[in-house]
Amino acid sequence: MKLLNSFYAAVGIGVTILATTIGIANKTINPTPNVTPDLSYLIPQPDPVTSPDVTLPGTPVALKNTRLGTRQSPSQPQVPLLSNANAQWQLYDRPAEYPKSVTLPAQWITMRDGTRIATYVTLPADESGRPINAKFPVIVIQTAYSAGVAGKVSAIAGGADPEMVKRGYATVVADVRGTGNSTGKWEAFGKVEQQDAYEIIDWSSKQSFSDGNVGLYGVSYLGITAMLGAATQHPAIKAAFPIVPMGDAYRDILFNGGQLNTNFIPLWMSLITLLSTLPIDTLVQDPITGKLTALDKIINSTEFQIPLFANALKGKADAFDNDFWQERSLLEQANNIKVPTFIVGGTRDLFQRSEPLWHEALKGHTTVKTFIGPWAHIQAAQLFPSLPKGNVPRLDKIQLQWFDQYLKGINTGAETLPNVTQWVHGYEDYVVSTDWPHVALEPDRLFLNTRGNLAKDRPTSSSGENYLLQAPTFGLCSSTVEQVLIGATSILPFPCLENSNLANIPASVFNSVPLTEDYYLNGPIQADLWISSSSKDSGLVVRVSDVDPRTGNAKTLSTGIITASMRKVDESRSRYIKGQMIQPWHTFKASDIQPLDKNKPVLVNVEIPATAALIPKGHRIQISVVSSDVWKGVAPLPSLTSSLLGSISIYSNSQYPSSVVLPKVPTQYLKH
Incomplete structure (x- = not known):
């Protein structure tokens, strides 16, 4: 496995050289315009309701702590659930009453x-x-x-x-x-x-x-x-x-990150249509009615399933969050x-x-x-x-x-x-707690830097730029395959279905130093990336992984995706913990589309679904960024055609400091 990972890394170096060559050529022709970035998000945000006058010296500041909002409701203050703290699982059963x-x-x-x-x-x-x-x-x-x-x-x-x-x-x-x-x-x-x-x-x-x-x-x-x-x-x-x-039908599966699920959804709709054309019990009771019922189901598929998917792929109204998705x-x-x-x-x-x-x-x-x-x-x-x-x-x-x-x-x-029971990867057992998000969660911001590292300190160098190729076909073998195909591939002996190493070949990869103590993360994750592109749009996929130094395996913990033109965030509906935004609410509305200007740096917030993992001492935390994951989603055609064959820059310098916010929880809370 270590030899195979070394091969992947070598191929990755070749891809990086190609991406860098294209990126530098692009920037030579069209230099990066200077943009004054708004970096206020790096400062913990005060609670606008309960904070006293923060201008008074020495005045304590209450930080913003909110739940994630919905379409209908802005974020509400987070009220932690503390009851039932000593709950334990118990075995329960009773004999059958009837044979x-x-x-x-x-x-x-x-x-x-x-x-x-x-x-x-x-x-x-x-x-x-x-x-x-x-x-x-x-x-x-x-x-x-x-x-x-x-x-x-x-x-x-x-x-x-x-x-x-x-x-x-x-x-x-x-x-x-x-x-x-x-x-x-x-x-x-x-x-x-x-x-x-x-x-x-x-x-x-x-x-x-x-x-x-x-x-x-x-x-x-x-x-x-x-x-x-x-x-x-x-x-x-x-x-x-x-x-x-x-x-959430839109954000969970159909248009995760604004990108259409072109794998599971067509198969799922086809399965329901097929089963619906076999009304066995109706056919047995009344063959004529049964045949008419089957015919109605076929006609229905041309009025709902097929148009819904086709119009979404074309980038029409239902490719954006609207009343149709709110209803569902x-x-x-x-x-x-x-x-x-x-x-x-x-x-x-x-x-x-x-x-x-x-x-x-x-x-x-x-x-x-x-x-x-x-x-x-x-x-x-x-x-x-x-x-x-x-x-x-x-x-x-x-x-x-x-x-x-x-x-x-x-x-x-x-x-x-127990109120909440979660499997913790790396700990390899269930852990109970009183609430989710965990009441002891501390947002931990790590910065991407020019040496391919993750660090606590914000970059001080004025240089720091990684280049990515834009293509819609990356991620053919990744952990997303098992997730999207509902676990059907779990029996296949392919390491790339669990580890990020192969999928990282076209990615920019950032690793922490070896951890000096166990790191317990539990909750939602947010990447704040400064990017630019030679195209009007681009996709971004961010993976969080645990790197084992013995094998080099990068075990994928969670993956987020976003379409850059759909980066608009409603802060009033986003989740804040201790003043840091850690789960953005993207609006995904047609009226909020923001095409990219050629090579102009912009901030893109990427929502990475919640997970729970213990990354052991000596391992590394890895963040990898790539332009696509074909299993996670494919942009609707208008966005896809405007992003083909472009070059993406991921910035990691003092002016545009890309970072990730991890949900760190003290390891003392790891209890059965």
Whole structure:
């Protein structure tokens, strides 16, 4: 491995020489215009509300501490959650109450507009497989993956968990509008689907098998619809247990950093379309209606899926943040969720950005517990079980404990579970805390310098400029592959899927000196880069890695991306911790586009999703900057064509001091 990394480094030197040659030639023809930079962001910002008159000598200054805002709400003061500080995980289980479960034939709920929603009811059963005639709490699941097809193959796609049913729970699985055996038009997570959720929950709570208490559950799309259902505030809902739920459709996945996901999204939409054209249960009951339903699904794909993706790629209205995306970003509705909610996320998940944000959004008005594991998307469903570990149980046992407490009224101790549980890479174990972001987080700004180092001190040299080639195809093999392909590549024995070494060949790389003590980072990360380009636009990808001196492996911890022309930040919605902005809120609005002037330096803030890692003593912290990651995103065509074959300069000098703000937490807080 060390030899291979040396080869990568040698190739990287060659690429750097080429990029530098092109960059110098570009600057010779078009010199860098002198710009007076605004460096006020380097000074910790006072709290504008609580700070006294800072002009008085010796007056203490309260620093700005805010949560991340939303489209509808500016940042609010951060109120740390300090309760439950001594919480520990506990194993919970109880024996099955019934020997079997049985799924009834498909039935349909008629919505307010006549649309028919297919549902599948699973009930506890006796030894003969006959349903038990009793009332049970109901777990409601809403899927887009066809409960009558994929749901019969795997419960994570939309099927009942037989172990929960045997423990006295009924389950209702519904195909959301326009998918599976349901009629209507699919418009993922839109207002109509949100209104349907209320009616599905209402129907489920009033059936003869229901005791009137409803819990919401699901993985991925099903986890998102669980949150969507919780936001309806139907009185029957008592708790929710979403696994890897999205929070912001635009920022999490579709247009991460303003760049279109051209890998996962087309495959995902195609899968839903394919499964929807197989309405098996409808075909069995009424072949003619079944064929017409399948035809409607095909037509629907030409009215929603295909136009949405095509127009986004062309850079039309939905390539920017607008009402369409706000409607589908459920963090905007977090204040409507009032029931106890258990959030499960993953450090390599598609929705890595939003999962801890759910904790922050809910903690002020309901009971919330957050569990972040070391997994990608499908691994969160425990297809490749990594639990139990120590005293942390399997997710299905946690789900049982959660629903037993809030749906059955059993005192399981669910409310005393740790508030936040996170897998810490490098520590290789789960760590509990009272809140997210961590209450002891200290923003730690490290500067990029001309020698390729990361340092605490701001550069003093007037020179310092690294050159990057602009191309949209870098990052073919990187840690992003596993994240975007939902963990499907985790079994492949390719080191480049976990380490940054190969992906760093076209990058500018900056390393800290070997650490003299362990470094614990936990939270969101922000890179503040001074750049210029010979083109009107450019992409920027920033990776944070842990470099092992024994092998030279640079293990990727988190990756951020931004389109330079979409760099506009709304400071009133950004996160500040102890006066430092550490999570920018980019507006991504069409009206805020800022094309680059040739070779003119500008400040670009890059949001890097939160992670948790212990970088051991002797290792190095690495920041690498490259112009693209083809798996992370591709700029819409107008931006892409204006950035091809350009040259990017990354400045690291006294006038334009590029830096990164890391979320440092004292290692004393590493506790199980």
